[in-house]
Amino acid sequence: MMRIDCPHCGPRAQSEFGYERTLDSIVTLDMPADEAMARLYARANPRGLDDELWRHGLGCRQWIVLRRHRVTHEIVGVAAFDPAILS
Amino acid sequence: MNGPGRIGRDETATLRFTFDGRSLCARPGDTLAAALLANGVGLVARSFKYHRPRGIMAAGVEEPNALVTVGEGGRTEPNTRATDVFVYEGMVARSQNRWPSLAFDLGAVNALAAPVLAAGFYYKTFFGPPARWMVYEKLIRRAAGLGKPPTLADPDRHQHRAAFCDVLVVGGGPAGLAAADDAARGGARVILVEQDRALGGCALRGDGEMPTSDAALRAAGVRILTRTTASGVWDHGFVTLAERLVEPGEAPPPGQPAQRLWHVRAERIVLATGAIERPVTFAGNDRPGVMLSQAVRTYIRRFDVLPGRRVVIATNNDDAYRTAEAVAAAGGEVVAILDSRPDFTEVARAAKERFRVHTNAFPHSTKGRSGRLRSIGADIWTERHSFDADLLAMSGGFTPVVHLHSQAGGKLDWRADIQAFVPGASAQAITSVGGAAGEVAPIGTNAVHLPHPKHSFVDFQNDVTAADIDLAWQEGYRSVEHLKRYTTLGMATDQGKTSNMAALARLASVAGVDIPQAGLTTFRAPFTPLALGALAGPDGGGHAAPRRRLALHDRHAALAPVWQPLGYWDRPRAYPAAGESLNDAAIREARAVRTSAGIIDVSTLAKFAVSGPDAAALLEMVCATGVAKLGVGRGRYTFMLRDDGMVMDDGTVWRLDETRWLLTSSTGGADRMEAHLSYVHRVLAPHLRVSVVAQQEHFAGIALAGPLAPTILAGLTGQAPPAHMGLAEASIAAVRVLILAASYSGERAFEIYAPGAIAGPVWDALDRATCAQGGCPYGLEALEFLRIEKGHVVIGAEADGRTTPHDLGLGRMLRKAGGYVGAQALGRPALSAPDRLQLVGLETAEASLPEGAMLVARAGAPVEGHVTSAAQRVLGQGGIALGLLAGGRARLGDRLIAASPTRGRHVAVTVTQPLFYDPEGERYRD
Structure with missing residues (x-):
């Protein structure tokens, strides 16, 4: 079980968090259909570091972004979700 | 004196235990293996495939041979390593995989069939007629195996x-x-x-x-x-x-x-x-009396047990010479030390002063009888030798x-x-x-000397010999992972702790590569076998999935209902009268709703208070139907989509005032909807000025439904009930309630909400008034009959995560302007393909039809859909169902078979509209 350093609560067990999706698969409501579908079905899915949206659902209930290695599970960065990255 | 036994007198052996019914004594601190050896017991098990006699090889958790069943009743633990269990007073241990007894085991005839049971035997039986496997399987299951699991519950x-x-x-x-x-x-x-x-x-x-x-x-x-x-x-x-x-x-x-x-x-x-010490590979290396060198030292020095009196040591390293010292000090005779290395090391040279040490010496075979080792054959330089010995201590590194x-x-x-x-x-x-x-x-790394690979065991627990590895290679298994699966090497309780390196070495040598190139299988948890009970911990029985209590639980319990788990809750499925069957009760309750009135606890529905100046904007992002134009005091049915256009959930949305809304959704989807609302708000639209409060358990909800519902409600509140899809506040039994006029049953109906803590009197008042009108409380089963007649979909049944609004016939309700989650996906061509599974009704003259049945044109024809929910008509006769059928909306009137081979039912059905009752909706409108 991973340990996630919540920017609001500090280090907590993974079981308190829920994975939502990678940042590059967020579909905003004003996105053209082609781009939306590309984000859902043709995203990068790297064998390495990726940026992921998680929620501390059994804690502060805030959305956070993990930069996580998808093979080793190493977490190299955690930050509060900043909506500005979608614009 | 021959064979294993305790060193000196055994006055401190005070613990009594039994092995295969024989009463024996052990010293406190003995492992079962030490105690068995102290009592002269060398034969303790029969091997997995060939039923070969096996003894104790190791002194730790790596033991591959000495698997026993320990304990009785629900505490029975099969496949316990005799080396990894400490004797306690009254311990009951039994040998495994033998019949009728350990010493005389009929299964040992398997050894005669060894050429047939070689590597890949299981796979090979899959080729050729399937009937052959059916025969083999029965034989194998009886003959090969480990201990039997207990059938009683763990106490x-x-x-x-x-x-x-x-x-x-x-x-x-x-x-x-x-x-x-x-x-x-x-x-x-x-x-x-x-x-x-x-x-x-x-x-x-x-x-x-x-x-x-x-x-x-x-x-x-x-x-x-x-x-x-x-x-x-x-x-x-x-x-x-x-x-x-x-x-x-x-x-x-x-x-x-x-x-x-x-x-x-x-x-x-x-x-x-x-x-972990490795065995040496040679013919008969699995015989009782052949042990790991360090294990011999452990039994002597830790347990005061000498596993044999006349000892040959076979080694490729200096460590085993310490075993010679230990054996000699304990009064045993070191017959010979067979060192596979060609030159005397310093340690070997020193040992030569006291012991018979041979270099370039390899054991090649063993002889024995009745589970006792008698002699060891060895090749020393160019000569064959034989040594009388009852113990071989081996060290392969x-x-x-x-x-x-x-x-x-x-x-x-x-x-x-x-x-x-x-x-x-x-x-x-x-x-x-x-x-x-x-x-x-x-260790010395000179060439491996192995004249009899067919009788030289690499993996003792799985009866895999060096020849099996050679065969797997010949048959094309190049990867070590494939080798493992083909030969079963490294599987079962020891996971190859003693065998993996020897197997790799053999594979590398037949492949002509270095061991690192041969690769290594993956190490996985658990390191040693782990009891399922330990994994479950306290989360068993009623704690496996803790139930939440409805606010009105005691009121239901007083009526002794049949309970049904739904989401986190137990909800009444029906309230049978004495002697009444579940189905009869449900039909009686459903008929009461159709003819007079009924009440049902709907407290578990998800409820979200959505408020703020941008509340409507958030709801229009989440809901795929029109919301914002709803007038104050009005509500409507709505549904929510995932990004990929599939229906995620459904419910109702109500405008309490200009900026305050109430959203309800399904019981089971409440947590998902809470996260989804947060995702849409906090991630997709953080600029919205809105607050979302999850109120699922704060409010108890009671639905009152039936033609007499308006009369009953008016009588209790002293005010006219709200019109269909309208809402009102009122008092019932002096409790302030919110009334939402929504119908799920197809009759005039009202959902009445009050804070759970004070909702009891509301239920009591509704119950009294409804019963006085000839109605009754109804449960989930009657609710199911009523909603199927009306063609209302349920999340998880009809909306199974693969259905779009179009598939469910909800396409007309979609908001044309888009702007909601999932809108972009609905334009994908595949989502409007004509052969998609679409919601249909199914009817039959038979009393019922099986849920989950496949829809086929005739027996043996391709499956074209399935039955999602089935019921019987509440007032009429015959069975009805909702189903998903390929291109279903264009197939009204088709005759199909609802086939359920597992229940032996094949029911002729006719495809209809998914609406069986009051198609114009006249009964629930004012």
Whole structure:
């Protein structure tokens, strides 16, 4: 079980968090259909570091972004979700 | 005197136990293996495939042969390693995989069939007629195998416990003790785990000294857990420890758990897990009396047991010479030392003064009778020799226990001098020390001498010989992972702890490559077998899925309903009268709703208070239907989509005033909807000024439905009830309630909400008034009949995660302008393909039709859809159902078969509109 350093609560067990999706698969409501579908079905899915949206659902209930290695599970960065990255 | 036995007089053997019914004595501190050897018992098991007689080979958890069943009744533990269970008073142990007895086992005829049961036997039976496998399977299941699992429930409790530490030290040998001592002196919080009952590791067999003591470590604040196995190392320093508080089969003290599973988060991990000695591969190396050299030393020095009187030692390293010393000191005779290395090492030269030492010497075969070793054949230089001996102590080198390092993602490096892998770069803060890090005796690496590969066992537990590995290679199994699956090598309870390196060496030699090129199978948790009870911990029985209580639970319980789990709750399925069947009760209740009135507890529906100036904007992003134009005091049906256009959930949305809304959705989807609302608000539209409060359990809800519902409600509230899809506030039994005029049943209906804590009197008043009108409370079963007649979809049945609004006939309700989650996906061509599964109704003259049945044109024809929900008509006769059918909307009137072979039912059905009752909706409108 991973340990996630919540920017609001500090280090907590993974079981308190829920994975939502990678940042590059967020579909905003004003996105053209082609781009939306590309984000859902043709995203990068790297064998390495990726940026992921998680929620501390059994804690502060805030959305956070993990930069996580998808093979080793190493977490190299955690930050509060900043909506500005979608614009 | 011949065979194994206790050294000196055995006055302290005070514990009584039985093995196969025979009463024996053990010393406190004996493992079962030590006690059996002390009692002269050499034959303890029959092998997995060939039923060959087997004895005790090791002294630790790596034991492949001596698997026994320990305990009785629900405490029975099959496949317990005799070397990994300490004798307690009254212990009952039995041998396995033999019939009628261990000494005379009819299954041993399998050995005659050995050529047939070679590598890949299982796979090969799959070729050719399937009937052949059916025959083989029965034979194999009877003949091959391990112990039988108990059939009774485990009577014991198991505990889970969490802990945090700075340093977790795994292994209580000299290296681990030193590491724990160091860390504790530096002020760290230290946990030290040892799978044995005693600390000491190799010091227990006289190799090295303990650098500190149990007491000193405890005084320094170290938490010491003995009889505790570090079972798995996971991500970010998370380690699971399995602690045995009593031995297998032993009853714990009253109120105490039998096992405890620790969840430890460690900042640093020190692996002092030692090394496991490897057997030597030669013909008959599996016979009782052939043991690992260090194990022989352990039995002599730790348990005062001499496993044999006339001892031959076969080795490729210097370590085994210590065993010669131990045997001689205990009064045994060292017949010969067979050293496979061509030159005398310093240690060998010194030993030559006292023992008969041969270099370039290899055992090639063993002879014995009745489970006793009699003699050993050996090739020494160019000559054949035979030695009379009852014990062969073998040492094929040492394999560092890198399991946990590897589980944690660490790399492995090859060391030619020990012919084994050692820990390389660590993926986490993990350090290996001592034997685990490769501090073991180097071995001679001259060519392997193996004249009889067919009788030379590599994996003892799975009866895999060197010839099986050769055969797998010949048949094209190149990868070590394939080799494992084809031969079963390295599987079962020992996971190849003693066999993997020898197998790799054999594979590499037939492949003509170096061992590192041959590869290595993946190390997986658990390190040793782990009881399911320990994994489950306290989460069994009623705790497996804790139930939540409805606010009105006691009111229902007083009516003795049939309960049905729904989401986290138990809800009444029906309220049968005395002697009434569930189905009869449900039909009676549903008819009451159609003809007079009924009440049902709908408290579990998800409820969200959405408020703020941008509340409507958020709801229009979440809901795929029009919302914002709804007038104050009005509500409507709505549904929500996922990004991919599939229906995620449905419910109703109500405008309480200009900026306050109430959204309801399905019981089971409440958590998902809570997260989804947060996602849409906080991630997609953080600029919206809106607050969302989940109120699922705050409000109890009671639906009142039936043609008499308006009369009943007016009588209780003293005011006119709201029109269909309208809402009102009122008082019932002096409790303020919110009334939503929504119908799920197809009759005039009202959902009445009040805070759960004070909702009891509301239920009582509604119950009295409804019953006075000839109505009654109704449960989920009647609700199901009513909604199927009306064609209302249920999330999880009709909306199964693969259905779009179009598939469910809801396309007309979609908001044309888009702007909601899932809108972009609905334009995909595949989502409007004509052959998609579409919601249809199905009817039959039979009384019912089976849910889940396949829809086919005739028996044997391709499946074209399935029945999602089925019911009987509430007032009429015959069975009705909702189903998903390929291109279904264009197929009204088609005749199909609803086929359920598993229930032996084939029902002729006609495809209809998914609406069986009051198609114009006249009954619920005002």
